[in-house]
Amino acid sequence: xxxxxxxxxxxxxxxxxxxxxxxxxxxxxxxxxxxxxxxxxxxxxxxxxxxxxxxxxxxxxxxxxxxxxxxxxxxxxxxxxxxxxxxxxxxxxxxxxxxxxxxxxxxxxxxxxxxxxxxxxxxxxxxxxxxxxxxxxxxxxxxxxxxxxxxxxxxxxxxxxxxxxxxxxxxxxxxxxxxxxxxxxxxxxxxxxxxxxxxxxxxxxxxxxxxxxxxxxxxxxxxxxxxxxxxxxxxxxxxxxxxxxxxxxxxxxxxxxxxxxxxxxxxxxxxxxxxxxxxxxx
Ligand code: AMP
Numbered sequence: 001x002x003x004x005x006x007x008x009x010x011x012x013x014x015x016x017x018x019x020x021x022x023x024x025x026x027x028x029x030x031x032x033x034x035x036x037x038x039x040x041x042x043x044x045x046x047x048x049x050x051x052x053x054x055x056x057x058x059x060x061x062x063x064x065x066x067x068x069x070x071x072x073x074x075x076x077x078x079x080x081x082x083x084x085x086x087x088x089x090x091x092x093x094x095x096x097x098x099x100x101x102x103x104x105x106x107x108x109x110x111x112x113x114x115x116x117x118x119x120x121x122x123x124x125x126x127x128x129x130x131x132x133x134x135x136x137x138x139x140x141x142x143x144x145x146x147x148x149x150x151x152x153x154x155x156x157x158x159x160x161x162x163x164x165x166x167x168x169x170x171x172x173x174x175x176x177x178x179x180x181x182x183x184x185x186x187x188x189x190x191x192x193x194x195x196x197x198x199x200x201x202x203x204x205x206x207x208x209x210x211x212x213x214x215x216x217x218x219x220x221x222x223x224x225x226x227x228x229x230x231x232x233x234x235x236x237x238x239x240x241x242x243x244x245x246x247x248x249x250x251x252x253x254x255x256x257x258x259x260x261x262x263x264x265x266x267x268x269x270x271x272x273x274x275x276x277x278x279x280x281x282x
Contacts, residue, residue: 001079001082001083001087001088001089001090002088002089002090003079003089003090003091003092004089004090004091004092005091005092005093005094005097006093006097007093007097007139010052010089010091010139010140011139013089014050014052014089014140014141017049017050018141022048022049022050023047023048023049023050023143023144024048024049024050024052024140024141024142024143024144025044025045025047025048025050025051025052025142025143025144025145025146026044026051026052026053026054026136026137026140026142026144026145026146026169027040027041027044027051027052027053027054027087027145027146028053028054028056028132028133028136028145028147029053029054029055029056030055030056030057030058030071030187031055031056031057031072031073031074031075031078031092031187032071032072032073032074032078032187032190033055033074033077033078033081033082033187034177034185034186034187035177035185036148036150036176036177036184036185036186037053037148038081038082038085039148039174039175039177040146040147040148040174041053041082041085041086041087041146042085042086043146043172043174044144044146045085045086047144047172048142048143048144050088050089051086051087051088051089052087052088052089052090052091052140052142053082053087053089053090053091054090054091054092054093054136054140055075055078055090055091055092056091056092056093056098056132056136057071057073058098058128058129058132059095059099060099060124060127060128060131060132061124061125061126061128061129061132062125062128063122063123063124063125066122067188067191071187072187072190075092078090091136091139091140098132098135104131106131107127107131108127108130108131108134108161109126109127109130110126110130110157110160110161110164113153113156113157113160113247113248114126114127114153114157116240116242117153117240117242117244117248117261117263118153118154118263118272119153120240121239121240121263126153126154126157129154129157129158130157130158130161133145133158134161134165134167137162137167137169141169142169143169143170144169144170144171144172145158145169145170145171145172146172146174147171147172147173147174148173148174148175148176148177149173149174149175149176149274149276150176150177150184150185150186150272150273150274151272152259152261152274153248153261155171155173156247156248158171159171176273176274178204179201181201182201182204182205182208183197183200183201183203183204184203184204184271184272184273186271188269188270188271189269189271191267191268191269192266192267192269193267196235196266196267196269199234199235199236199266200266200271202230202231202234202236203231203236203262203264203271203273204273204275205230206226206227206230206231206241206262207227207260207262207273207274207275208275209226209227209230210223210224210226210227210260210275210277211260211275211277213226214254214258214277215277215280219253219254220243220251220252220253220254220258223243223254224241224242224243224260227241227260227262228241231262231264235266236264236265236266237264237265237266238262238263238264239263239264239265239270240261240262240263241260241261241262242260242261243258243259243260243261244258244259244261245257245258245259246258246259246276254277254279255279256279257276257277257278257279258276258277258279259274259275259276259277260274260275260277261273261274262274
């Protein structure tokens with residue numbers, strides 16, 4: 001496995017694969033890798049001849065009061081895990097390598113689906129994601145790009161601009177990897193105190209409880225209200241609990257497959273999770 005830190009170096013490393021028309025798979029990450037990321041790499045390994053993983057903590061997707069400075073950076077450990085998972089090339093550029101030192105005057109805003117859920121709490125976040133992912137797509141030029149369903153709204157945003165802008169690659173969504181107690185794996189879980197780590201799985205439990213209530217015939221607003229109450233009771237500061245159609249359109253009742261979403265803070269740590277709920281076949 002090679003690590004490249006410059007765009008030119010990466011281009012040189014990928015050049016033989018491109019000339020040989022090999023299938024290139026790409027997994028963008030911010031590092032501090034866990035099984036969730038490694039699952040994406042394994043999926044890429046199955047489908048592609050060459051697997052590229054980027055590790056880049058992207059400053060423009062963090063708000064002014066968010067954790068850009070303190071975000072965990074663990075490159076050596078990540079390199080070990082990636083080599084084991086079958087990655088061929090790690091791309092770990094600096095902020096200067098990605099953004100240069102001249103001002104950036106181009107933005108990418110995906111409308112509609114970024115207006116609520118995490119878009120409300122994190123203004124500009126999805127623009128920052130869209131810009132960096134587009135830059136990385138242009139740098140790597142993969143055939144397939146792999147993203148986790150953990151960040152469901154992000155995956156929808158990426159699918160949308162790939163379609164809208166005719167970016168020539170296929171986006172693959174990969175299911176959420178969870179700890180044994182149900183907590184969705186996240187680099188931010190490391191911020192949790194032992195006490196809060198013990199409480200954190202309640203976010204998944206509340207999603208599963210809402211699923212059961214809905215499938216037993218509860219009204220959607222009631223199930224959401226119960227989720228919110230359970231999380232508040234457990235000590236979370238709830239950002240939102242919501243239900244959407246799989247394409248993120250608003251819904252009023254549970255009369256089709258839906259996705260339940262929760263975002264809540266435990267102490268200073270913001271956790272997100274979601275659950276796809278099937279409408280019971282009659
Ligand atoms: P991040 O490093 O947090 O930007 O995540 C990089 C990629 O890994 C994104 O596509 C995430 O959706 C995905 N990812 C992170 N955590 C998980 C998880 N628990 N399960 C599945 N995918 C994940």
